[in-house]
Amino acid sequence: MADSLDALKQKIQAFVDERDWAQFHTPKNLSMAMMVEAAELLEHFQWDTPAESQTLSSEKREQVSHELADTLVYLLRIAQVLGIDIIDAANKKIALNAEKYPVDKARGSRAKYTKYL
Ligand SMILES: [Mg+2]
Structure with missing residues (x-):
């Protein structure tokens, strides 16, 4: 698990470096971006009943996985920038x-x- 997380962190760093985006990656900006992505995740469940939120269609499951990934990537990037x-x-x-x-x-x-x- 640690190895795959390290690989993911390296991939994120390379993605950022290739685009020269580190200049925009302040903890403030990244925290805001992470919360926007978390809100996008929330939006998928906003009006669902508790039962509906537990039984996702394959399409919705994929969309939810994208927002989870967006949120995780920003979370990891914040930790990376802060050296945590x-x-x-x-x-x-x-x-x-x-x-x-x-x-x-x-x-x-x-x-x-x-x-x-
Ligand atoms: Mg998103």
């Missing part, structure tokens, strides 16, 4: 979340952690 190891950051955040949501208190509950502090 996203795998390390995600592992640390999961550990923090595990402390916030201990299994004995959080299992089967959708309550925010502040409810059982």
Whole structure:
């Protein structure tokens, strides 16, 4: 997994370098772009019932995959520009979340952690 993520990051870097787009890739611009792509993802589910959102046509599934990919690429690019190891950051955040949501208190509950502090 780490290898394929590294390969993806290299592909993104090459894509940016070939187009001389690094000059536009400030954390501000990239964060905004990522949220636009996340909103495009959301748009696919906007008026769906919960059940409809779980059963996608093959066409919609492909469109959703494109928006997920757009969002992921921008997320990885933000981490790249800021020199953040996203795998390390995600592992640390999961550990923090595990402390916030201990299994004995959080299992089967959708309550925010502040409810059982
Ligand atoms: Mg898009």
